[in-house]
Amino acid sequence: MTDALLPNLLLFATGQAAAWYYLRTGRWWIGVLASGALWVIADWYFLARFAFAAESAELLVPLVAMQVVAVWVVLALAFALWRRRWSATARRRAEIYGEGMVAYLRGDHRNAERTFRRLVRTDPWDAAAWVGLGNVGLRTGAFGQARRCFRRALGVDTKTLYADFVKHQMTRLAAPPAA
Numbered sequence: 001m002t003d004a005l006l007p008n009l010l011l012f013a014t015g016q017a018a019a020w021y022y023l024r025t026g027r028w029w030i031g032v033l034a035s036g037a038l039w040v041i042a043d044w045y046f047l048a049r050f051a052f053a054a055e056s057a058e059l060l061v062p063l064v065a066m067q068v069v070a071v072w073v074v075l076a077l078a079f080a081l082w083r084r085r086w087s088a089t090a091r092r093r094a095e096i097y098g099e100g101m102v103a104y105l106r107g108d109h110r111n112a113e114r115t116f117r118r119l120v121r122t123d124p125w126d127a128a129a130w131v132g133l134g135n136v137g138l139r140t141g142a143f144g145q146a147r148r149c150f151r152r153a154l155g156v157d158t159k160t161l162y163a164d165f166v167k168h169q170m171t172r173l174a175a176p177p178a179a
Helices: 005-026 028-051 056-086 093-106 109-122 125-140 142-154 165-175
Strands: none
Touching: 005 028, 005 109, 005 125, 028 056, 093 125, 109 125, 125 142, 125 165, 142 165
16 A cells, blocks of 8 residues: 555655645745755655666655655644634734733834744744844844844735835845934
């Protein structure tokens, strides 16, 4: 059963679909790693099978490797999507985001950063929380962190709700500080 074509093909396609979801929604590094690993392992299997005429025992290693990678990426995506929608933090997302904004506006940057980090740990596709975290970095002088957060916000903002604002903030990062 481990080397049956149809279940392995379905598992490969499901793993690719999960990897493509990551690619499409801004978590590109996970998508690239998973997709690349699945294709390299598939090539390994087909080379061993057809170019080198390997026996079934020798083909189990690439098949099991492909199965492990595909199951891992699907389960990781399922957990991330569950956590994004149903975790305690996700259920209170608007309230927690409001607390972070209040802390930011009051100048309590440490608490604001902690709050926004909590949100992006729960939902790495939350563009507003990435923008908030970038603004904290900009305000505290952590320009590298701000740049990374703004780039992440642009990557996960598939509806381009924050694109103009983030691009404006990025130009502030590029400009020399006023003396």
